[in-house]
Amino acid sequence: MSMVTLTINGQKVTVPEGSTVLEAAEKLGISIPTFCHDPNLTKPGACRICVVEVQGARNLPASCVTPVTGGMVVETHSAAVLEARRTILDLILANHPLDCLTCEKSGACKLQEYAYEYGVAGTTFDGERHDYPLDDSNPYIVRDMNKCILCGKCVRACTEIKGQHAVDFARRGFETKVSAPLDNPLGESECVFCNNCVTVCPVGALSDKQLLGKGRAFEVEKEPVTCTFCDAGCEFDVVKRKGKVLGVAAKAAAVGRPLCLKGRLGLDFIHNPGRVNPPLMKDDNGQWVETPWEAALGLSEVVAKLARLKD
Numbered sequence: 001m002s003m004v005t006l007t008i009n010g011q012k013v014t015v016p017e018g019s020t021v022l023e024a025a026e027k028l029g030i031s032i033p034t035f036c037h038d039p040n041l042t043k044p045g046a047c048r049i050c051v052v053e054v055q056g057a058r059n060l061p062a063s064c065v066t067p068v069t070g071g072m073v074v075e076t077h078s079a080a081v082l083e084a085r086r087t088i089l090d091l092i093l094a095n096h097p098l099d100c101l102t103c104e105k106s107g108a109c110k111l112q113e114y115a116y117e118y119g120v121a122g123t124t125f126d127g128e129r130h131d132y133p134l135d136d137s138n139p140y141i142v143r144d145m146n147k148c149i150l151c152g153k154c155v156r157a158c159t160e161i162k163g164q165h166a167v168d169f170a171r172r173g174f175e176t177k178v179s180a181p182l183d184n185p186l187g188e189s190e191c192v193f194c195n196n197c198v199t200v201c202p203v204g205a206l207s208d209k210q211l212l213g214k215g216r217a218f219e220v221e222k223e224p225v226t227c228t229f230c231d232a233g234c235e236f237d238v239v240k241r242k243g244k245v246l247g248v249a250a251k252a253a254a255v256g257r258p259l260c261l262k263g264r265l266g267l268d269f270i271h272n273p274g275r276v277n278p279p280l281m282k283d284d285n286g287q288w289v290e291t292p293w294e295a296a297l298g299l300s301e302v303v304a305k306l307a308r309l310k311d
């Protein structure tokens with residue numbers, strides 16, 4: 001494999017030919033903001049928040065789709081780059097509800113994170129705003145298209161990972177939106193509830209209904225598990241708060257198999273009051289007391305009954 005050496009922010013880095021400037025910067029530990037980029041999906045180069053300055057170039061190219069070339073000199077945080085990123089954030093916020101106080105995504109939202117990082121407190125543009133109704137028609141996903149930044153990750157995840165193509169871009173210009181076919185609610189689409197789109201959405205436009213209002217990203221823990229309901233072995237995250245399981249979340253695009261309904265629905269038993277508890281044994285006073293399973297199963301009566309059942 002041939003390698004290419006370039007300079008980013010004054011540091012030399014060598015990466016395989018065909019790498020992007022974004023990947024080369026990541027190798028140096030330099031963080032460039034991204035909205036539409038996902039390493040597991042195709043690259044549309046659509047949002048432009050990842051622009052960088054390349055010596056000799058006439059404009060600021062998007063680093064996620066710009067291949068490295070030998071001797072390239074790149075600045076990821078020059079004055080021109082910072083101004084461009086601030087303008088992009090300003091434009092996004094011109095048509096975005098600033099609902100961070102109550103938004104499910106607060107604390108894990110890329111728009112919120114970058115607005116903070118680049119010091120963009122609101123918009124300087126005064127224009128029309130969308131006022132879409134919430135789409136609550138899907139049993140597992142709530143869609144708030146007023147918060148959508150049109151990055152297209154959900155469309156690509158649904159098509160490229162799940163192969164379902166339940167959503168796509170509809171309409172044109174200011175009216176452009178992500179929609180199910182014929183602009184029907186998501187509940188009337190071919191959606192199979194894998195929730196990959198929710199996982200890849202960088203903002204609060206898509207929320208997991210199962211987890212709604214139960215805690216935000218910084219209040220919950222995620223534990224990776226492999227589903228045992230069938231032999232496919234899907235991997236997903238169990239979402240917990242203070243030790244109590246709240247639900248499950250699909251992993252990032254292309255990490256493991258997309259989650260199916262068995263893994264999503266088979267949760268109720270965990271905290272079900274009807275679940276078998278530790279065995280009880282009557283003590284000499286006739287009171288029920290908890291007994292370890294080893295002791296309970298070792299009781300001659302239990303052993304005899306199990307043996308009879310086996311026979």
Ligand code: SF4
Pocket residue numbers: 096097098099100101103104105106107109110111112147203204205
């Ligand atoms: S999507 Fe992000 S920026 Fe928008 S309201 Fe929610 S947390 Fe705030």
Ligand code: SF4
Pocket residue numbers: 154157158162164165166167190191192193194195196197198
């Ligand atoms: S949940 Fe899965 S199938 Fe449904 S829209 Fe999202 S990615 Fe597509």
Ligand code: SF4
Pocket residue numbers: 147148149150151152153154155178197200201202203205206
């Ligand atoms: S719903 Fe989320 S993932 Fe889909 S285009 Fe909008 S912001 Fe991007």
Ligand code: FES
Pocket residue numbers: 033034035036037044045046047048049050051062063064065
């Ligand atoms: S992240 Fe590069 S163009 Fe969107």
